[in-house]
Amino acid sequence: xxxKNVTIYDIAKEANVxxxxxxxxxxxxxxxxxxxxxxxxxxxxxxxxxxxxxxxSLLYKKSKMLGFILPDITxxxxxxxxxxxxxxxxxxxxxxxVCNSMNSREMESKYLQTLLEKQVDGIVFLGGRINNVxxxxxxxxxxxQVIKRxxxxxxNGSLPDLDAPIIRSDEGDGVKQLVQLxxxxxxxxxxxxxxxxGVTSYExxxxxxxxxxxxxGLPFNKEWIIPDSFSIASGEIVIEKLIQTKEMPTAILxxxxxxxxxxxxxxxxxxxxxxxxxxxLGFDDMYISQYFPPGITTISQNYERLGQTAIEVLLNMIxxxxxxxxxxxxxxxxxxxxxx
Amino acid sequence: xxxKNVTIYDIAKEANVxxxxxxxxxxxxxxxxxxxxxxxxxxxxxxxxxxxxxxxSLLYKKSKMLGFILPDITxxxxxxxxxxxxxxxxxxxxxxxVCNSMNSREMESKYLQTLLEKQVDGIVFLGGRINNVxxxxxxxxxxxQVIKRxxxxxxNGSLPDLDAPIIRSDEGDGVKQLVQLxxxxxxxxxxxxxxxxGVTSYExxxxxxxxxxxxxGLPFNKEWIIPDSFSIASGEIVIEKLIQTKEMPTAILxxxxxxxxxxxxxxxxxxxxxxxxxxxLGFDDMYISQYFPPGITTISQNYERLGQTAIEVLLNMIxxxxxxxxxxxxxxxxxxxxxx
DNA sequence: CTGTTAGCGCATTCAA
DNA sequence: TTGAATGCGCTAACAG
Numbered sequence: 001x002x003x004k005n006v007t008i009y010d011i012a013k014e015a016n017v018x019x020x021x022x023x024x025x026x027x028x029x030x031x032x033x034x035x036x037x038x039x040x041x042x043x044x045x046x047x048x049x050x051x052x053x054x055x056x057s058l059l060y061k062k063s064k065m066l067g068f069i070l071p072d073i074t075x076x077x078x079x080x081x082x083x084x085x086x087x088x089x090x091x092x093x094x095x096x097x098v099c100n101s102m103n104s105r106e107m108e109s110k111y112l113q114t115l116l117e118k119q120v121d122g123i124v125f126l127g128g129r130i131n132n133v134x135x136x137x138x139x140x141x142x143x144x145q146v147i148k149r150x151x152x153x154x155x156n157g158s159l160p161d162l163d164a165p166i167i168r169s170d171e172g173d174g175v176k177q178l179v180q181l182x183x184x185x186x187x188x189x190x191x192x193x194x195x196x197x198g199v200t201s202y203e204x205x206x207x208x209x210x211x212x213x214x215x216x217g218l219p220f221n222k223e224w225i226i227p228d229s230f231s232i233a234s235g236e237i238v239i240e241k242l243i244q245t246k247e248m249p250t251a252i253l254x255x256x257x258x259x260x261x262x263x264x265x266x267x268x269x270x271x272x273x274x275x276x277x278x279x280x281l282g283f284d285d286m287y288i289s290q291y292f293p294p295g296i297t298t299i300s301q302n303y304e305r306l307g308q309t310a311i312e313v314l315l316n317m318i319x320x321x322x323x324x325x326x327x328x329x330x331x332x333x334x335x336x337x338x339x340x
Numbered sequence: 341x342x343x344k345n346v347t348i349y350d351i352a353k354e355a356n357v358x359x360x361x362x363x364x365x366x367x368x369x370x371x372x373x374x375x376x377x378x379x380x381x382x383x384x385x386x387x388x389x390x391x392x393x394x395x396x397s398l399l400y401k402k403s404k405m406l407g408f409i410l411p412d413i414t415x416x417x418x419x420x421x422x423x424x425x426x427x428x429x430x431x432x433x434x435x436x437x438v439c440n441s442m443n444s445r446e447m448e449s450k451y452l453q454t455l456l457e458k459q460v461d462g463i464v465f466l467g468g469r470i471n472n473v474x475x476x477x478x479x480x481x482x483x484x485q486v487i488k489r490x491x492x493x494x495x496n497g498s499l500p501d502l503d504a505p506i507i508r509s510d511e512g513d514g515v516k517q518l519v520q521l522x523x524x525x526x527x528x529x530x531x532x533x534x535x536x537x538g539v540t541s542y543e544x545x546x547x548x549x550x551x552x553x554x555x556x557g558l559p560f561n562k563e564w565i566i567p568d569s570f571s572i573a574s575g576e577i578v579i580e581k582l583i584q585t586k587e588m589p590t591a592i593l594x595x596x597x598x599x600x601x602x603x604x605x606x607x608x609x610x611x612x613x614x615x616x617x618x619x620x621l622g623f624d625d626m627y628i629s630q631y632f633p634p635g636i637t638t639i640s641q642n643y644e645r646l647g648q649t650a651i652e653v654l655l656n657m658i659x660x661x662x663x664x665x666x667x668x669x670x671x672x673x674x675x676x677x678x679x680x
Numbered sequence: 681c682t683g684t685t686a687g688c689g690c691a692t693t694c695a696a
Numbered sequence: 697t698t699g700a701a702t703g704c705g706c707t708a709a710c711a712g
Contacts, residue, residue, distance in 0.1 A: 005401070005489075007689055018699045023691050030692095033697060048485055053457040054403060055689035057394050058704045061345070065458075073438075074423050074627070079414045083440055095454060098413075098438040100423055114435060117393040118405075145388055149345075232631045265631055287414070288628055291572045291601055293608070347705055358683045363707055370708095373681060395705035398688045 006047045015040050026051055057119065066094045066314065067115035070126040071103040076286040077256075077301075078126060081155065084307030085124060092315055094121070101128050105139060112146055122151045122314040125164075130157030131200045151317035155310050157200060165317070166326045167310045171201060171283075172208035174299035174331035175253065178281045179212040181297070182251040185339060187279060191224030191249040193238040194259030202227060202255055205283070209253060224249045228259075235262020243270060250278060251339065257282035257289045260296050264338065275340035285334050295336035305329050346387045355380050366391050397459065406434045406654065407455035410466040411443040416626040417596075417641075418466060421495065424647030425464060432655055434461070441468050445479060452486055462491045462654040465504075470497030471540045491657035495650050497540060505657070506666045507650045511541060511623075512548035514639035514671035518593050518621045519552040521637070525679060527591040527619060531564030533578040533603060535595030542567060542595055545623070549593060564589045568599075575602020583610060590618060591679065597622035597629045600636050604678065615680035625674050635676035645669050 008022040015022070017036060024030045025040045032040075043049075057063040066089050070078045086096040097115060101107040108128050115123055123146070129139045140159050146152060147164050156168045182190050192209045195202030206225065213220045223245045228234040235258060242248065254260035260282035264274050274280050274294060282289060282298035289296040306329045316323045348362040355362070357376060364370045365380045372380075383389075397403040406429050410418045426436040437455060441447040448468050455463055463486070469479045480499050486492060487504050496508045522530050532549045535542030546565065553560045563585045568574040575598060582588065594600035600622035604614050614620050614634060622629060622638035629636040646669045656663045 005689090008691095009689080019689090020691075020700080021698060023689095024698085027691070031697065036697080050453065050457045052398075052459060052689050054394050054397050054459050055704085056691080058392075058398055058688090058706095059690055059692085061704075063394060072423065073413060073426075074416070074419045076414070079419050082438070083412065083414050086438065086440055087442075095437055095439075095458060097435055098422070098426065099435075100426055102427075113390065117390045118435060119392060119394050149388075232628070261628070261631055265633060268633070288572070288601070288632075291605055292628075293605060293633065345705090348707095349705080359705090360684080360707075361682060364682085367707070371681065376681085392705050395688085396707075398690095398704090399706055399708085401688075 005052070006049050008049075008051070011040065011043050011047065011049055014043050063119040063121055064094050065097060065118060065120045066311075067097045067099060067111070067118075067120040067123045068126065069099045069101055069108055069111050069115075069123065069128065071101055071128055073098060073100050077284055080303045081126065081307050084304045085311050088308045088311045092311070094311075094315075103128055105129055108139075109142060112142065116146065116149060120150060121318050122153070124153055124155060124310055124314060125157070126155045127157065130154050130159050133198045133200055133203055135159060151314055153310050153314045153317070155306065165313050165323050167306060167313060167329065168326070169301040169306055169329040170331050171204050171301075174283060174301075174333075175205045175208040176212045177331070177333045178253050178283075178299060179209060179216075181333060181335075181339060182253075182279065182281065183216060183218070185251075185279065187249075187251040188218055189221070189224075189247070189249040189251070190218065191221070191226070191242065191252040193224075193226050193228075193242065193252050193254050193263060194230060194234050195227050195255030196229045197227050201230075205253075205255060221249070224252070227255075230256050230258055232258045232262040232265075235259040235264075236266040237262075239263050239266035239270070248272075248278065251281065252278065253281045254283065256284045257286045257292075257296055257298055260298070260338070261288075261292050264292070264296075275338050279339040281339055289334075290336060294338055297336045297339040298334050300332045300334050302329050302332065345392075346389050348389075348391070351380065351383050351387065351389055354383050403459040403461055404434050405437060405458065405460045406651075407437045407439060407451070407458075407460040407463045408466065409439045409441055409448055409451050409455075409463065409468065411441055411468050413438060413440050417624055420643045421466065421647050424644045425651050428648045428651045432651070434651075434655075443468055445469055448479075449482060452482065456486065456489060460490060461658050462493070464493055464495060464650055464654060465497070466495045467497065470494050470499050473538050473540055473543055475499060491654055493650050493654045493657070495646065505653050505663050507646060507653060507669065508666070509641040509646055509669045510671050511544050511641075514623060514641075514673075515545045515548040515593065516552045517671070517673045518623075518639060519549060519556075521673060521675075521679060522591040522593075522619065522621065523556060523558070525591075525619065527589075528558055529561070529564075529587070529589040529591070530558065531561070531566070531582065531589040531592040533564075533566050533568075533582065533592050533594050534570060534574050534599030535567050536569045537567050541570075545593075545595060561589070564592070567595075570596050570598055572598045572602040572605075575599040575604075576606040577602075579603050579606035579610070588612075588618065591621065592618065593621045593623075595623060597624045597626045597632075597636055597638055600638070600678070601628075601632050604632070604636075615678050619679040621679055629674075630676060634678055637676045637679040638674050640672045640674050642669050642672065 285300035439451040625640035
């Protein structure tokens with residue numbers, strides 16, 4: 001069986017001191033006579049004693065734990081963001097719970113409760129309900145209750161009438177950069193493919209696309225706006241539909257790099273070469289994108305800054321400081337070879 | 341400021357009962373008069389009261405928390421595995437800490453300590469030091485100390501002389517299936533590319549490759565064994581080297597799908613068509629692999645079973661049951677179009 | 681069925 | 697500089 005857990009009492013007894021003194025050397029919050037200290041430290045080492053953080057948390061009313069709620073860690077966007085955030089949180093002494101909701105609202109609720117019960121000091125919410133254009137009232141209400149108890153930050157999303165700080169990358173501006181690039185390369189017939197209707201990341205990008213197209217006086221052809229979802233398979237589907245149209249665009253913006261990959265594949269199956277016959281632009285700059293032939297021209301979200309800022313804001317809230325209601329992280333155009 | 345946390349004492353006072361009674365309705369471990377129950381439940385609802393799990397953990401000496409130590413959640417292998425594991429853990433009432441060590445031994449050590457202090461009930465260790473063929477003694481020793489305090493399972497790795505259960509997928513058999521497939525397609529000149537020397541996943545696969553080649557009496561040409569690492573870039577590098585050899589193989593096994601992708605790209609740059617000129621076989625069956633032209637023939641590790649089994653074994657250990665020292669999960673050949 | 685008490689491991693008063 | 701006592705929030709005896 002496992003070692004019975006050794007506590008400060010055991011250490012104290014062995015050192016012939018009181019538990020309080022052991023606690024003092026552990027925290028360093030009070031002076032201890034050097035010899036006593038040395039003796040205690042030796043015994044701590046000997047037993048490989050580590051203080052029970054749970055007990056401390058109970059006392060301090062601070063758990064030094066953060067929760068992340070996200071749809072699916074398997075998606076490069078979320079995994080990269082979590083990686084950066086977690087690393088920054090650790091630097092500040094916080095451990096991270098990762099909760100995959102699988103995009104289910106019930107799971108989100110369950111995890112919200114669990115995180116509350118575990119007494120996390122803060123929650124980072126990504127995707128899911130905060131990406132819905134019209135979320136049900138109960139879902140908003142639930143989160144409203146949560147933020148009364150623990151600080152929450154929203155990344156790349158929002159919820160109407162919810163007073164929680166938002167950290168988001170400038171997706172709209174990213175789309176505009178893409179449109180500008182296409183125009184600069186001489187394209188005038190530009191489509192927008194993929195993305196899920198009702199999901200903010202799609203609606204936002206589409207709105208920016210329409211705005212930019214109209215601003216520069218280019219035709220906004222509804223036939224070339226074909227939503228579906230954000231997967232590779234979706235990219236294929238969307239090309240099948242595009243091919244049915246009277247006329248093909250010469251450049252297409254895709255809702256993300258997955259859609260772009262599916263699109264490129266499917267275009268080639270139909271004999272279109274990318275970028276010579278048609279230019280394809282992505283979004284997100286996933287790890288594979290630079291290698292996916294011919295190399296996808298895309299927008300990089302600044303994951304490091306996005307993650308770090310989210311944690312920064314969250315920690316500030318935890319410390320009771322005032323924080324920005326919304327922080328926008330710029331996006332960057334990555335030139336590669338899928339746009340000519 | 342935040343709501344002062346309400347406790348069972350507050351609930352008890354408001355309901356004119358003792359804290360113990362409130363606790364009883366919370367746990368359901370003892371009968372409570374229906375009316376009392378109703379009253380208490382109402383007050384709990386009213387305050388949205390949730391019991392402090394930290395306090396419970398302190399009492400039960402069980403935190404219902406699990407820790408995962410892994411190099412990098414951004415890698416599809418790890419993220420998929422974590423996703424499956426976490427979901428299964430949750431079904432059993434456990435929350436999951438995810439710790440990205442970035443393949444640094446110091447980070448692994450730090451996280452090990454943190455997890456111990458947080459009183460996790462068990463640890464899943466993936467990659468990092470347990471994937472080294474010859475790890476330093478201190479690293480083994482450290483883990484030996486850890487397993488004295490908390491159950492640990494090792495996934496797809498091991499540490500000499502460490503008494504911790506191992507769950508691994510049958511990588512060796514996977515390689516053999518690949519070799520068999522190549523032979524069946526008429527190949528006799530087969531190479532093995534990518535992978536990092538000194539990392540078990542490479543050494544293991546290479547050994548299986550050599551064994552199988554010799555078993556069927558095929559030439560084991562050392563020129564066609566070119567290690568590097570497990571990245572896409574590595575696949576490109578490795579092809580550059582392969583092209584320098586006197587003679588090209590007609591089929592290559594790659595250490596994983598990333599290497600295969602890089603290899604396919606680079607081969608095409610040199611005018612080799614996959615699979616008509618050369619067959620390329622991968623390993624891991626990542627999400628992109630089916631879409632990466634021409635569709636990568638590869639080996640799927642059964643992530644769901646791998647993850648679930650790891651958690652199962654860990655939970656059994658936590659409950660003090662005897663467990664298998666080693667569990668092997670079979671791998672599956674996925675036929676696609678990169679092997680002709 | 682319900683209340684009282686004690687203790688999980690720790691840090692912090694307050695005295696000495 | 698050190699020790700004794702207290703309480704963080706909860707549950708499990710033990711009485712009643």
